[in-house]
Amino acid sequence: MALLSQFFGWLTRIFFDFFGNYGMAIITLTVLIRGALIPLNVQSQKSMLKMQALSGKTAELQRKYGDDKQRYNEELMKLQQENGAMGFSGCILPFLQLIFIWPIYRIVSGPLIYLSQVSKENVQAMIDLATEQDLTVGGARMTEQFHISLIEILNNNSSFLEQCVSKGYLAMGQLLDLHFLGMDLTKTPAWNPITIIGDPKTYLPLLIFPILVIVTNVLSMKLSTIMKPGYKEQKEAKEREKNNPARAGQTPNDQTEQTMKMMTWMMPIIMLFTTFTLPAAMGLYWVVGGIMGILTQIITFFMFTRPYELKKAEVEAKKKEAFKKNKSDKSDKSNKNGKKN
Secondary structure, X not given: OHHHHHHHHHHHHHHHHHHOOHHHHHHHHHHHHHHHOHHHHHHHHHHHHHHHHOHHHHHHHXXXXXXXXXHHHHHHHHHHHHOOOOOHHHHHHHHHHXXXXXXXXXXXXXXXXXXXXXXXXXXXXXXXXXXXXXXXXXXXXXXXXXXXXXXXXXXXXXXXXXXXXXXXXXXXXXXXXXXXXXXXXXXXXXXXXXXXXXXXXXXXXXXXXXXXXXXXXXXXXXXXXXXXXXXXXXXXXXXXXXXXXXXXXXXXXXHHHHHHHHHHHHHHHHHXXXXXXXXXXXXXXXXXXXHHXXXXXXXXXXXXXXXXXXXXXXHHHHHHHHHHHHHHHHHHHXXXXXXXX
C-alpha cells in the first residue's frame, strides 16, 4: 500500500507541475483512476446481461430448491460458471474503491511528503520544532502522515518558516499553493454551524463538497437501478408480489446481489464521513469520482444494456406473433373440420 501511495503521489506531483493547480491535479488523478476501472465496469455490465438472460433458469432453480438456500446458491454458481455469467466483477469495483481510499488519504493529509517531496525526516523535524515552540492550530495533533496543521503554521508564521528554511528542512519552492477556485483544499469542511459562522469565507464554500457527494451518489444509485438489466421485469415482479402475497419470495435474490446492495449503501456513508473528517481535497476526489461513475453508467447502458433490451423485446414480439399465428391456424383448422362434419 505504501508503494501505491508513493505512485499516486508521484502522479499527483506531475499533474500539479503541468497544471500549476492542486485541484486540477486531484481531478486528473481521479479521472485516471476511474478511467482505469472502466474495463471492470464493462465486464460487470456484460456479466449482468448474461445473468439476466439466465433469469428463466434461475427462477427454475428457485422453485426447485425452495428453502434450501445452500443448494440453490451452489447450483446457481454452477449455472453462472457454465455460461460465463459470474457477477464477481461487480463486487470487485466497490472493494477497489475502498482500497484506493488509503493512498488518496495519504496524499491529501500529507502533501508535504507526497506532493512537495519533502523527506519524512524533515517533516518530523519541523513538527518537533513546532511542538517545542508550542505552535499548534486549534490544538490539532500533528504527525508525519497527517501534517495539514504544519502547512498552516508555515503559511501563517513567517518566523517559523524562516527557521525551517535556514535549518534546511524545507526549500521555499516546496511550500505549494493548495487552493482551488479560491477554496483551501487543506481545510476540512465543517458541519458545525458555529464553526461555519466563525469563518464563513473559509468554511461556507467548502460545503459544496459534501452536498455534491450526496447528490452524485443519490443520482448514481438511482441510475444504477433504472439502467439495470431487467429493471422493468423486476419491478413488475415486485408489484405482483405486493398484490399477491402468495408470490412472495419467488423473485431470485442471490448472495452476489445482496453483497452489491450492501456495498452500494456502504460507499456513500464512507464518502460522507471522510468528506467531513479529512481535507477538502478528499471531497473533491469523491465528487469527481461520482461524476465519472455516472458517465460510465450512461455509456455502458447505451453500449450494452439498451441494445440487449431492444433485442430481447424484438424476440418476445416475434414469439407472441408466432403464438398468435399458431393459435389462428389451429382455430381455422378446427372450423374447417367442424364444417365437414
